[in-house]
Amino acid sequence: MNRNLDRNMEMDSHVFxxxxxxxxxxxxxxxxxxxxxxxxxxxxxxxxxxxxTTHQFEKLRLLNExxxxxxxxxxxxxxxxxxxxxxxxxxEYLEFQRYNNxxxxxxxxxxxxxxxxxxxxxxxxxxxxxxxxKTAQLDVINMIKVGNTEAAQFLLQxxxxxxxNTIRMTFVSLHEHQQLQVQRMxxxxxxxxxxxxxxxxxxxxxxxxxVMAISFVVWRRAxxxxxxxxxxxxxxxxxxxxxxxxxxRDALTGLANKSQLNGYLQQKIQQTSKQKSFAVMYLxxxxxxxxxxxxxxxxxxxxxxxxxxxxQGMLRERDFIARVGGDEFVIIMQDSETIEIIxxxxxxxxxxxxxxxxxxxxxxxxxxxxxxxxxxxxGTDGAQLLHNADQAMYKAKxxxxxxxxxxxxxxxxxxxxxxxx
Numbered sequence: 001m002n003r004n005l006d007r008n009m010e011m012d013s014h015v016f017x018x019x020x021x022x023x024x025x026x027x028x029x030x031x032x033x034x035x036x037x038x039x040x041x042x043x044x045x046x047x048x049x050x051x052x053t054t055h056q057f058e059k060l061r062l063l064n065e066x067x068x069x070x071x072x073x074x075x076x077x078x079x080x081x082x083x084x085x086x087x088x089x090x091x092e093y094l095e096f097q098r099y100n101n102x103x104x105x106x107x108x109x110x111x112x113x114x115x116x117x118x119x120x121x122x123x124x125x126x127x128x129x130x131x132x133x134k135t136a137q138l139d140v141i142n143m144i145k146v147g148n149t150e151a152a153q154f155l156l157q158x159x160x161x162x163x164x165n166t167i168r169m170t171f172v173s174l175h176e177h178q179q180l181q182v183q184r185m186x187x188x189x190x191x192x193x194x195x196x197x198x199x200x201x202x203x204x205x206x207x208x209x210x211v212m213a214i215s216f217v218v219w220r221r222a223x224x225x226x227x228x229x230x231x232x233x234x235x236x237x238x239x240x241x242x243x244x245x246x247x248x249r250d251a252l253t254g255l256a257n258k259s260q261l262n263g264y265l266q267q268k269i270q271q272t273s274k275q276k277s278f279a280v281m282y283l284x285x286x287x288x289x290x291x292x293x294x295x296x297x298x299x300x301x302x303x304x305x306x307x308x309x310x311x312q313g314m315l316r317e318r319d320f321i322a323r324v325g326g327d328e329f330v331i332i333m334q335d336s337e338t339i340e341i342i343x344x345x346x347x348x349x350x351x352x353x354x355x356x357x358x359x360x361x362x363x364x365x366x367x368x369x370x371x372x373x374x375x376x377x378x379g380t381d382g383a384q385l386l387h388n389a390d391q392a393m394y395k396a397k398x399x400x401x402x403x404x405x406x407x408x409x410x411x412x413x414x415x416x417x418x419x420x421x
Contacts, residue, residue: 038196052185062110064259068325072099096141103130119177126170252301253308256322261330264320265382268332274376278333279342282389283311283349285327286367286401295362302359303366310352315345330386339406346370346404354402367402369393378407 107127114120248260256264265280272278285307292300304327311321311329320332331349333342353368371392379385388407396405 049185049189058113062106062113064257068258072325116181119181122170122177129170250323253305253323255308255312255329256320258322258324261320261322261324262382264322265332265385268320269375269380269382272375274380277377278375280373280375280385280389281331281333281342281346281349281404282371282373282386282393283329283331284369284393284397285353286369286397288327288366291364291366295359295364299359299362299364303357303364306357306359307353307366311349314348314352330389342372343404343406346372350402350404369396369401370404371396371407372404373407 104127107123107130111120111123111127114123248257249255250257268278285304288300288303291303304323308321308323308329311331315321315331316334318334322330324330333345349370350368353366356363356365371389371394373379373385373389373392375385378388392405392407396403399405
């Protein structure tokens with residue numbers, strides 16, 4: 001009987017051991033399955049983030065390209081309306097046509113790669129705006145060709161500039177939509193990451209409680225995998241920071257770009273009462289094209305960086321500066337500055353940038369033409385303030401360059417609503 005009992009106990013022990021072993025195998029299988037699934041999910045998440053980031057970068061590039069080319073096209077049209085030389089005007093017309101095609105092609109390509117239906121609607125509306133302004137701009141060019149300059153300038157001021165301002169504001173809205181899409185994508189990726197990491201940690205804790213024999217292996221794998229997830233999260237955060245910097249900073253000079261300028265200017269207007277005033281300076285480097293053509297783009301790029309550093313060095317921390325084009329910059333002075341202070345700053349900028357630049361073995365000199373507009377006297381929205389300062393800057397160029405002009409809406413000088421100071 002004892003022998004039978006021992007035999008039964010031995011059999012029960014074998015069954016128990018087999019059951020425990022089977023339970024261990026099942027638990028290990030579940031853990032390995034869970035970890036494998038989590039790794040697969042994280043790999044898929046990383047691939048998705050990389051693809052989405054690349055897609056967003058391409059959309060931002062095309063959007064910036066269309067916006068920049070559109071502004072260049074508008075600038076060429078203003079130059080053509082003021083230029084008396086037929087050969088130069090013909091060359092500018094060819095450049096204008098090229099910019100037209102590039103801007104429209106960039107928008108069409110952006111529409112093709114955009115997946116969001118709401119965003120596609122905005123992009124198609126912007127494409128229609130570009131086509132409408134193209135028609136109006138061609139009307140201006142035809143008036144210029146037949147010598148009807150006054151009518152061309154009237155159409156330019158009354159219709160084309162208003163359409164251009166509408167296009168600029170739409171581009172600002174598109175940039176905001178793109179940044180919102182990126183933010184949503186990152187928040188979604190972060191949520192998936194935390195959900196996956198939580199599942200792994202809870203499974204590891206369960207295994208440690210149930211079977212101490214395999215706790216060390218599970219803990220080591222979980223720790224290693226959590227470390228990998230932390231690295232991937234850091235990579236996601238780094239990608240977000242790079243995307244944000246590319247969307248708001250100028251890659252060459254490190255200054256704010258046009259997108260950040262528009263956002264800052266809009267916020268500045270909202271925060272400033274109409275009883276207070278601030279100044280907008282529009283700067284264009286004189287002689288930069290000659291240096292760029294003579295010494296090459298490397299010297300030209302270095303010259304732009306050095307000029308940006310000089311301007312930053314003489315401004316106060318609370319002043320705002322942005323690069324808005326090839327050799328164009330915008331400075332926003334703060335509230336309650338007198339006109340004497342503003343003109344003093346403009347004179348210092350002109351003097352400071354007129355000093356020679358040493359770039360390796362090359363010594364080059366440039367100047368700067370400055371246009372100034374004031375809020376709210378010369379405009380109550382950002383586009384109007386920038387436009388008026390830009391017009392004042394062109395007046396400074398026509399007056400001999402390397403000087404500043406303050407926009408004056410109440411007086412007419414040679415057909416322009418400007419006053420030279």
